[in-house]
Amino acid sequence: MELEEAKEFRERCTQCAAVSWGLTDEGKYYCTSCHNVTERSKEVLSTEAIPNTKIQAINRGLKRKKKPEKGWDWYVCEGFQHILCQQAEALKTLGVSPEFKNQVLHKFWKRYLQKSKQAYCENPVHTSRRRATVLGDDPSHSDWGSEPELLSDFSCPSFAGSGAESQSDGRTRKPFPSGTASQSEMASICSGSLDGVDYSLRKEKGIVKMTLPATLAFCYLSLLWRRETLTLSDLLRFVEEGHIPYINAFQHFPEEMKLYGRDKGIFAIESWPDYEDIYKKMIEVSTFLDLPRFPDITEDCYLHPDVLCMKYLMEVNLPDEMNNFTSQVVKMAGIGEVDFLTFDPIAKKEKTVKYDVQAVAVIVIVLKLLFLLDDHFEWSLSAIAEEYNEENKEDKPWFDFRKWYQVMKKSFDEKKQKWEEARAKFVWKSERPLYHSSIDRSVVCKRRDMVVNLQKQFSALVDPTPTNAEHSPSSFQFSWTEDDPGRTCFHGHSLQGVLQRGGRSLRALNSLYWLSTQKFCKSYCKHVTTYEESNFSLSYQFVLGFFSFLLRIETYFLHEEVSLIEKRLFKAKYSKAKKKSSRSRKVRKIK
């Protein structure tokens, strides 16, 4: 500890006779060898010494007791801005164009601050509240009312302290009315930020409160405006891989931005961002910001389903020829048009496009169209293809579903296991300890030290070799090349095996289809459809599971998207039942 300071104490220890003293927190000497604490304290001892040291000692002793070290007086929105800046910087280093941060994200953010009346506006929330506090001061304290500013600037600890000192004097205790005023004053004790308590209590209608997931929504909105080559699932994956700060993002706050108490609830998050949540948040934010129509998503854009399908087909090792079918499905379902794709927060709140999920759903539908995926037909087709490939080794090989399944299943299992391990090993606790109040601080710090210590011990026991270094961010999670003997690349394989000549053109051999959802839910439940795994074929389960892992989304989410596109594709199937019912209604009316 503070052995330096304890040097002047030269007596022998009563227990072990050693001369090796340290200073405890109370300023008492303790023996470093046997931990015996003396009755003599530093202050008393140093009376013989020069007065200066004494002053220092006392001074230090006092300082030590000062509990909540105070940094800047910052607001919650500043914290979020700091996180947003960090995220934008991280995206910039990932390769997103530099205009993204200043031209798009900043404008969105400023707009948000203005709309939510936090800054850049007349009467921002924090000042208006303060003024209200002062004005609403109890008239009985008119003595003090002459200096409202001064009073209001008193921070609570001093007030509380003096109040405790002079309990007998009723007047001194009363200058601040209880209620909102004292509450807002308490804020500075209960949180590191100025308005942490207020912020967490704030519940205004029509205002989108900033949360940590909302930072990602902002990032995605800006990416979408820029039409960057990043989908929402990519963004979330990069968050998960640690390329974009999100969990424990507050540890990179400047030292002076103290964080405790209520701030913990605002800035600390203990869950991974969820696609659905962020997506909903994004729509919420964009309508709140009152944004105009976003730039058009045309066919050259990465977010266009044709391009995304191409990307995902490549990533999941399916033949390039399937592009042909995906673009047909896209065209038939009418999901490739600019008006459909372009995000317009005001015009069509309900009809927004999850570009990546939609593209993947198109691939699933094409697989269903070609292979039926009923646990039977796809295997018999692959038997044909296998036979053909055996016989014609020189030709372009036919696509063999079984082989593809085997290759993909293996790499999928490996990847998933790695992902699960990484998730299990993830250290949720931040390096910067968080505590609710300053009382907890020492406990939290101590606990943190213990955790670090234990982790060290366990890692030494379990896995002495450090985990392999982080891989660089990539748009592709799987990589397939023609010249890898272990992992067959199916990109060049032909789909001849699943097609047959009918008339002038080739048509799919399979003529059957089954719908992923027989009936859509009505408005009573908040979902469109449900996904009960055991109702579906195992191949379909595998394909869905694989793709939803690729996007890191829940399986039912993809299933829902598949069903929705099917609904557009097979309108007749769904409208038949409807027509019937409408007809019957008419009949009843006529009666």
Added chain:
Amino acid sequence: MDFPNSLRPTLFVTGPLGLSDAPDMSFMCSWRDALTLPESLPESLPQHSENGVPHLAKGLLWEPDTPGPLPLLPPDPDPWDPGLTARDLLFRGASKFRRQPQAVLDVTEQFSRFLWDHGDIAFASLGKLMLENFKLEGARSRSKKRTVVSVKKILEDLGGHQPWGCPWAYFSHRQRRFSILGDPILGKSVSNLLGELLHEELAMRWEQLLLDDAFTGGALAWLPGRTPRVRQLVYPAGGALDRLYFQEVRLTPEGDPRILGNPGHIQLRGPVRQVVTCTVQGQCKILRCFPPLLMTCCLTLTLTLSFPSSALLAVRSDYHCALWKVSKQGWPAPLQVLQVEKGATGINLSPHLPGELVVCSRSGAICLWTPQDGLRQIYKDPETLVFRDPSPWRWADFTAHPRVLTVGDHTGVKIIDTQGPPGCGLLLFRAGAEASCQKGERVLLTQYLGGCGPDSLQPTLHLICTQFSLYLVDERLPLVPMLKWDHGLPSAPLLARMLPPPHPGCPRPLLLGGQGGQLQLLHITAEGASTPRLAGPPQSLPSRSDSLSAFPLLEPKSHWRLQERLQAPTIGLAAAILSSSSTPVLSLFQLSAAGDVFHQRLHLQEDSRPPDDPGPNFHAPTASWSPQATACCRRWLKALLEVPLAPPVWVAPTFSYRRLLGFKEQQKVEGKVPEGLRAAMAKGRLLQQRDLGSLPTAEPPPGPEPGPMDELSERLEAAWEGPAAAWWERQQDRTSWSGKRRKRHKRRMQLSSTFSSLSGRLDFSDATSPPHSPDRTSPVSRPQPSVILPSQELTQDLWARGIPSERQQTLRDYMAKLPLQGNTLEDASAPPSQASSIQATPSRQRTLWDCTAELPPHRDTPAGTSVPLSQTSSGRATPSRQQAPGLSGSQPHRKKPRMGF
């Protein structure tokens, strides 16, 4: 009889029982110690070395040949139904709204299924009653009955019903109308009654699923055969486990089992739950023979009344128990069959008297049973032993004394003397504080370990397994276990086998099998009269599901089937140790609920290192699959997949879609997009827009409307551009004082803090201290440093200091006479010596004066907050301390000033 020398330290309880629930843990070794202390291994407690019990110098480790057990016999041709699974019973979906995962029985789904399948039962009677007044067909006939609703339409609405779907999907207005209309007539009686019964049934099934104690003891037996090497495996198989198979197996010296011929089998009328064997030495005269009436034998049996050496085989079914005598040639001869009306829960053969059995019934009765003398009830208690537990499970076993038995249920174990009066007995084990049981801990298995062989431990030991721990109890020392070990099995340990030592003098291996297939191997040693203890660390053996990697990659359907088969619960365990070869071999047989027998061979690795050195290579070396093993698995799998599979419950209906997709062959244009994608994939980098071609630049989004900039907005703007610290620094510079002043001020502050803790508080009145966010101060006061009358200021301070109000006026007057601020400032920068002299005269007024004099520099030196303290405090203070003094809100509120007030 000898008594053990010492008790384990873990079993001392501080104070009388019941006063403190927890045993004294101070002696306990914790997992923490396991990381650091070598003494924490079970066998090396210092107490034992003091007692002169020699340490075991080597740890016993059995190394498996293959990463998992291999199938020994071809799969049963009967299709196996795994029965109800948790998935079938539990509510699916909507779990995301629940905070804590909780098992909720899905009554609605089961109910709707029942109504779909058995609508006639559910509605027929009511329907008939209604038929007179209602018409449901919907035809337009002019009868006096009105068409209430068109059933056809309703059925149409319900069409395509998907199990476990959302009920709202099939909801129509027509149904709603009908249900409102029909509600008073249809009533709720049917659904109420049915729902209640259904819930009861489901709850029972669920409990059974969680713990199925029917197979306690195990249904796999290992019978001696013609030669020491050729033995017989007795196990049930078939879809319903109602066929008892006798398979001759020859163990090669290497421990490899060879199957000899086809198995013989006996068809029984119920599923086999437990198989127990016992070797009978020498002559044994069976006086009376009852051919089993309830069973049909498929073997030609030659009944001889005397055998040179034979084995007895007792079989427990749900409601029957039967006894066979198996000759050395391997022919079973039925001796007697017993019908147990309430259901049998346990059967055990006596190690002392050949042919004597003990049978337990669900009614709580325990009977001794010999084919000669028939049944004799020795104990009956419908209540449980220690406390009330709803389970009717009972268990009984023999002890070292031929006339003394143990009787157990889930709450405890009792020793009873069959010759004594009924009701007498002694509690051997109680699920409670004596054994330091956890809450909810229940006895699942009791086994007598003494009768296992000539060189056993002490003949008085019993093994008791609960879901958490295993206990070794000496019947001479009831209630306090000799040994307690947390077995850590994730499923109920219903199987235990004590094996002979691999070498004479070695500890004896104890196999513990969980229902879920997990296996643990422990070694128990007790030399002389010492207490039994664990030798070496327990070892986890591979389970059947570990064998999945030996099978080739399959189609999902087959894979799922294989997995299900491999994960079937374990219902039998048998093992043999071959110590003839140089390294002892452990041959392990497992029986699954699907009737599959799996085998695994383990070699003993004798570790020569001392046990307190668990080096890195102490872990079991990883075995790999040999080509023979994978070939064996392949064959087994082939046979397995030939068994037809039941069709799925529901399949989505298919329809013809008229081939809407056409394939255009000539489309083979390699555009820029695929090229770019491929390049990005190969390099494993992020895609860029330039890879895909350029986009027309879009205009930036609309910014915020121009508005006034306040302090916060400025700061936000600045922070966006660069680090926020820059703004704060700038802000400080704007109002900062010269360094000299700062220094002086600093020193003064320190001084002041020496004689009055008030100084800290004074800072709070600091209206313009910029490091606090300036917008906290009023806009008026911000632009220019405030010029506030000292009197006002004093008021402020006085208030802050808690000066009595009556004195404040005096002080104010006094203050008015003071020189102006500028002058006070000069005074304030007095040398420290002066300050110390002030300190020496602790008069109240003097101190006050000093403090007030100090005020102005405070007010005007906002930068004081960041003035480094180190200049005077000899660099000892940490940075956090440095900034502490001047920061508002951070000042600790002192309870008492040190001097003055």
